[in-house]
Amino acid sequence: MADASPVLVVEHVVKEYGDVARTRALGGVDLTVGHGELMALVGPSGSGKSTLLNIIGLLDRPTSGTVTIAGTQTTGLGERELTDVRASKLGFVFQFHHLLPAFTAVENVMIPAWGHEGWPSASMKTDAEETLRAVGLGDRMYYRATNLSGGQQQRVAIARALVRRPPLVLADEPTGNLDTASSTDVLQLMRRFNRDFGTTFIIVTHDSRIADSCDRIVELVDGLVTSDRRK
Amino acid sequence: MPFEWFLALRYLRDARGQTTLILGGVAVGVSVIVFLSALIGGLQTSLIDKTLGSQPHITLSVPREAPRPLVAATASLAIARRTEETAQRLRSIDQWPTVVETVEGRSGVIAVSPSIVGAGFTVRSGARRPVVIRGVDPERFLAIIDLRVRMTDGRFDLDGNYVAIGAKLAANLGASIGDKLRLSSSEGVDDVVTVGGIFQLGNDGVDGTWLLTSLRHAQSLFNLAGGATTIELKVADVFAAQRIAAEIQADTGVQADSWMTINAELLSGLSAQSSSKTMIQFFVILAVALGIASVLIVSVVQKSREIGILRAVGTPRGRIMRIFLIQGGLLGLGGSILGSAFGIALAKLFESLARDPDGAPKFPVQITGSLLVFASALATGVGLLAATIPARRAAALDPATAIRNG
Numbered sequence: 126m127a128d129a130s131p132v133l134v135v136e137h138v139v140k141e142y143g144d145v146a147r148t149r150a151l152g153g154v155d156l157t158v159g160h161g162e163l164m165a166l167v168g169p170s171g172s173g174k175s176t177l178l179n180i181i182g183l184l185d186r187p188t189s190g191t192v193t194i195a196g197t198q199t200t201g202l203g204e205r206e207l208t209d210v211r212a213s214k215l216g217f218v219f220q221f222h223h224l225l226p227a228f229t230a231v232e233n234v235m236i237p238a239w240g241h242e243g244w245p246s247a248s249m250k251t252d253a254e255e256t257l258r259a260v261g262l263g264d265r266m267y268y269r270a271t272n273l274s275g276g277q278q279q280r281v282a283i284a285r286a287l288v289r290r291p292p293l294v295l296a297d298e299p300t301g302n303l304d305t306a307s308s309t310d311v312l313q314l315m316r317r318f319n320r321d322f323g324t325t326f327i328i329v330t331h332d333s334r335i336a337d338s339c340d341r342i343v344e345l346v347d348g349l350v351t352s353d354r355r356k
Numbered sequence: 357m358p359f360e361w362f363l364a365l366r367y368l369r370d371a372r373g374q375t376t377l378i379l380g381g382v383a384v385g386v387s388v389i390v391f392l393s394a395l396i397g398g399l400q401t402s403l404i405d406k407t408l409g410s411q412p413h414i415t416l417s418v419p420r421e422a423p424r425p426l427v428a429a430t431a432s433l434a435i436a437r438r439t440e441e442t443a444q445r446l447r448s449i450d451q452w453p454t455v456v457e458t459v460e461g462r463s464g465v466i467a468v469s470p471s472i473v474g475a476g477f478t479v480r481s482g483a484r485r486p487v488v489i490r491g492v493d494p495e496r497f498l499a500i501i502d503l504r505v506r507m508t509d510g511r512f513d514l515d516g517n518y519v520a521i522g523a524k525l526a527a528n529l530g531a532s533i534g535d536k537l538r539l540s541s542s543e544g545v546d547d548v549v550t551v552g553g554i555f556q557l558g559n560d561g562v563d564g565t566w567l568l569t570s571l572r573h574a575q576s577l578f579n580l581a582g583g584a585t586t587i588e589l590k591v592a593d594v595f596a597a598q599r600i601a602a603e604i605q606a607d608t609g610v611q612a613d614s615w616m617t618i619n620a621e622l623l624s625g626l627s628a629q630s631s632s633k634t635m636i637q638f639f640v641i642l643a644v645a646l647g648i649a650s651v652l653i654v655s656v657v658q659k660s661r662e663i664g665i666l667r668a669v670g671t672p673r674g675r676i677m678r679i680f681l682i683q684g685g686l687l688g689l690g691g692s693i694l695g696s697a698f699g700i701a702l703a704k705l706f707e708s709l710a711r712d713p714d715g716a717p718k719f720p721v722q723i724t725g726s727l728l729v730f731a732s733a734l735a736t737g738v739g740l741l742a743a744t745i746p747a748r749r750a751a752a753l754d755p756a757t758a759i760r761n762g
């Protein structure tokens with residue numbers, strides 16, 4: 126299913142925090158991810174996984190190095206252009222679902238398109254409903270986020286990340302807060318979307334069971350890639 | 357519904373307690389502004405109406421005779437001197453019919469009445485009272501001060517030797533319609549007149565001294581055949597009186613005094629009142645602005661993780677900013693609508709509580725559409741302005757940090 130051109134190219138990315146006492150969170154990372162890959166990003170705590178994911182997600186800028194997403198070189202892009210790339214090419218799943226508590230499941234899933242375009246449209250609604258059905262929440266669409274279980278909330282969050290069918294989805298410990306059964310559900314969902322739509326996933330995880338069921342495992346130690354295994 | 361409106365309304369609805377409190381705060385502020393403006397506006401209008409009810413807007417008269425020193429100081433000669441006011445004689449304005457014609461042609465002038473104003477005494481069965489004798493052309497005079505609606509007895513008729521006198525003067529003399537009065541002018545001319553009408557202008561000075569007669573009669577009383585000592589004017593815009601008076605004085609050379617000069621004290625009182633009103637409004641508005649700003653700043657802090665998520669999933673900065681601007685504007689608008697209603701109710705209540713014996717309100721209030729529009733626009737604008745700080749703060753949030761730290 127993989128396209129010839131990679132969906133993500135990270136080149137020599139360095140990230141330093143602080144002005145006086147500089148911490149080097151990433152020490153020069155190179156990473157190429159193709160279309161349709163299901164990749165796990167692992168490593169000890171503080172190794173720079175979240176930092177790397179935020180830089181790939183264009184939520185943070187690298188100190189040096191470049192990030193190219195689906196052919197778009199992002200260095201030097203303005204805030205507005207970065208927002209457009211995030212809206213069209215990227216999906217996010219966070220450890221804590223981070224749904225908007227006052228909104229229903231459908232409204233939460235509509236947010237990426239609605240928030241980006243401004244006006245709602247009929248297709249935004251049907252897309253959201255369809256995606257919620259796809260994650261198995263067809264009967265919970267008009268529940269408020271706060272009235273759903275943790276596993277259901279995380280599935281809404283996945284629907285929110287996938288509703289616009291972005292080529293690349295970034296998940297930072299998506300199961301970190303879930304029990305084993307829910308974790309398995311979530312992983313299976315991602316697998317299904319990966320298979321059905323060719324969506325590329327980068328999943329940061331501490332759970333070796335999750336990592337082992339991915340196609341590729343990249344390990345980060347002290348801000349450097351120390352191993353990169355494919356199955 | 358556009359996303360920013362949907363979110364703004366949701367946020368306001370979800371923070372029901374906070375929203376209600378701040379709406380109440382804005383409403384109280386706006387009601388103070390509306391109430392104060394209505395009350396002060398009403399008071400000022402009624403004061404000016406009362407003042408101008410018994411006064412021409414502009415009075416033209418012969419320039420005062422200034423005392424002339426016998427010796428003048430020169431560069432080499434310093435002198436100490438004491439000058440005494442010269443006694444003012446009653447004199448006619450030079451060429452007054454020409455002056456009347458010129459000022460009648462002026463734009464902004466709506467009525468002109470030449471008259472003779474002089475002093476005298478009335479005597480009736482032993483009671484002797486000083487009076488201000490005013491000789492007028494009835495038609496022209498009524499255009500300046502409409503006495504017909506102020507008659508308490510008799511008619512406004514100055515034909516023959518009929519005169520109209522103030523109600524208080526009539527009471528002091530014990531005179532009623534048809535009674536004869538002996539009149540002597542400051543020029544020493546005596547005559548007998550008949551009371552044809554009694555009027556009340558509500559100003560003790562006027563009601564206790566005025567005696568109106570025809571211009572011709574006054575001319576003979578003061579030995580000023582064919583003369584007029586003052587010309588009284590009414591203008592369309594009462595606050596333009598000062599300017600028009602100055603122009604007339606420059607053009608014709610006669611002394612022109614506007615009601616504004618004569619009532620300078622009243623006017624400076626009114627303007628002091630206006631500036632204290634403005635100051636109170638300023639501080640009320642400041643308090644409203646601080647209230648709205650602080651509520652929204654707290655909201656931005658509480659929602660910073662949500663804002664980070666919105667930004668991460670592709671919501672542009674401008675839209676985030678507008679979510680908070682809209683909330684500020686809505687709080688201002690909503691509060692001002694409530695506050696206007698409350699302020700009007702308060703003003704009406706106040707008006708109905710304090711009444712004169714005759715049932716007229718002691719403190720007439722003046723609520724105009726433009727006052728309400730002004731108050732609402734002000735509160736909405738201030739709401740928007742107050743929201744700019746939190747809105748900018750929300751838009752500037754770094755999504756990665758906001759999501760991590762919440």
Ligand SMILES: Nc1ncnc2c1ncn2[C@@H]1O[C@H](COP(=O)(O)OP(=O)(O)OP(=O)(O)O)[C@@H](O)[C@H]1O
Pocket residue numbers: 142143148149150168169170171172173174175176177
């Ligand atoms: N905003 C920041 N300011 C300063 N230092 C930071 C910041 N964010 C991360 N760091 C530092 O960068 C390094 C990498 O952090 P990062 O959060 O990427 O680790 P991680 O691999 O995601 O860890 P974990 O598995 O615990 O989530 C750490 O030393 C951390 O203290």
Ligand SMILES: [Mg+2]
Pocket residue numbers: 174175176
């Ligand atoms: Mg992390």
